[in-house]
Amino acid sequence: MKKLAFLLAMIISINLLTLVSSAEISCNAYILIEASTGRVLNEYNAHERLSPASLTKIMLLLLIAEEINAGRLSFDENVTVTESVYGVDGSVIWLEPGEVMSVNDLVKAVVISSANDAAVALAVHISGSEEKFAQEMNRKAHTLRIQNTNFVNVTGFDHPEHYTSAYDVAIMSSALMREGNYIHFAEFMLTRLDSVRTGTERETQLVNTNKLALYYKGVEGIKTGTTDNAGFCLSTSALRNDMRLISVVMGCKNEEGRVDLSEQLLDYGFENYELYRPDTKTEFDNVHLLDGLERELAVIEESNTSIVIPKGRGGSVKYEIYLPEKVTAPILKNQPVGTITGTLDGEVVYESYIVAAHNAPKMTFWKCFTNLIKDFFIF
Numbered sequence: 001m002k003k004l005a006f007l008l009a010m011i012i013s014i015n016l017l018t019l020v021s022s023a024e025i026s027c028n029a030y031i032l033i034e035a036s037t038g039r040v041l042n043e044y045n046a047h048e049r050l051s052p053a054s055l056t057k058i059m060l061l062l063l064i065a066e067e068i069n070a071g072r073l074s075f076d077e078n079v080t081v082t083e084s085v086y087g088v089d090g091s092v093i094w095l096e097p098g099e100v101m102s103v104n105d106l107v108k109a110v111v112i113s114s115a116n117d118a119a120v121a122l123a124v125h126i127s128g129s130e131e132k133f134a135q136e137m138n139r140k141a142h143t144l145r146i147q148n149t150n151f152v153n154v155t156g157f158d159h160p161e162h163y164t165s166a167y168d169v170a171i172m173s174s175a176l177m178r179e180g181n182y183i184h185f186a187e188f189m190l191t192r193l194d195s196v197r198t199g200t201e202r203e204t205q206l207v208n209t210n211k212l213a214l215y216y217k218g219v220e221g222i223k224t225g226t227t228d229n230a231g232f233c234l235s236t237s238a239l240r241n242d243m244r245l246i247s248v249v250m251g252c253k254n255e256e257g258r259v260d261l262s263e264q265l266l267d268y269g270f271e272n273y274e275l276y277r278p279d280t281k282t283e284f285d286n287v288h289l290l291d292g293l294e295r296e297l298a299v300i301e302e303s304n305t306s307i308v309i310p311k312g313r314g315g316s317v318k319y320e321i322y323l324p325e326k327v328t329a330p331i332l333k334n335q336p337v338g339t340i341t342g343t344l345d346g347e348v349v350y351e352s353y354i355v356a357a358h359n360a361p362k363m364t365f366w367k368c369f370t371n372l373i374k375d376f377f378i379f
Helices: 002-026 053-069 103-113 116-127 130-143 166-176 255-272 365-378
Strands: 029-034 040-044 078-080 100-102 193-196 204-207 219-227 231-240 243-252 273-276 287-290 299-301 307-310 318-322 326-328 336-344 347-356
Touching: 002 255, 029 166, 029 255, 040 166, 040 255, 053 103, 053 116, 053 130, 053 166, 053 219, 053 231, 078 103, 078 116, 100 103, 103 116, 103 193, 103 204, 116 130, 166 219, 166 231, 166 243, 231 255, 243 255, 243 273, 255 273, 299 336, 307 336, 307 347
Parallel strands: 287 326
Antiparallel strands: 029 040, 029 243, 078 100, 193 204, 219 231, 231 243, 273 307, 299 347, 318 336, 336 347
């Protein structure tokens, strides 16, 4: 078993070195995380502030999803395009001031072909101006507790004060890929070709530039981005065996580099890691309760969530349970009273609380007196 573990560690190390070598040659930063736990599986310059190009629109889409979920926005409602689209270039669908287009078509244009004018039109429709919407994006970044991000626009155009990091993009991407958000964009993210104004003289084709969406097993989306300053960027989500991986590459030299490196990262993650549900004790002895109405407190594990570990190493996780023999009332339901810690090769890979299964009020004088009277009459 020791030889097998050593061999596995060597294989993972070799893969890591290969990725680092590729990253240094073809991009400025990258990261690979498991979405549900946020565990970082591989990284390179992941917290460096870089120009994000259209990876910016991941945050735009996240806020759009929240607007839809809150009932403040509908795919069926129409947007009247304002003069704010003047001067917007790059990838566009040639919106004109006064033109009316549905939220559905504008979102489709943003997701599939990264249309900058559609992004601005949506931002203005929701917040009144692109600047105000960018402020909302920054507030959301604060909520997500990411610290190397600042937005000044919704398109991703290069600007000295418009930046993010590979790690921050991964956190935004994970938030977008949660079921209640991703469902709004799932079809568009995997659509290769579509159009807006279909069947009219101004029909405009939409082409998805995420090549991984065409062939990579389990791929779900998310977003490409390219500007002169940002280089070639790509955030990708892929799901296999209930494990969702998010890879982010930024500052690649060319299209081929961002695709190849993203594929290497995802392959590395799926080949070497798995989601594992810890084999922890689910039933515990009651804890002696001091100064309580009852003499004992029932306890349970707060949760038993999956963790990310190297493949085939689940049996090597060692668990340590801390549960005191007695606690003092009052204790609230779900209040932590103990811990469970899982380690693998000396590294903590799992932490969970043991909590009170019910409220345990403190014994009072009057409650004690009442109990004595009841006991007297029962006797």
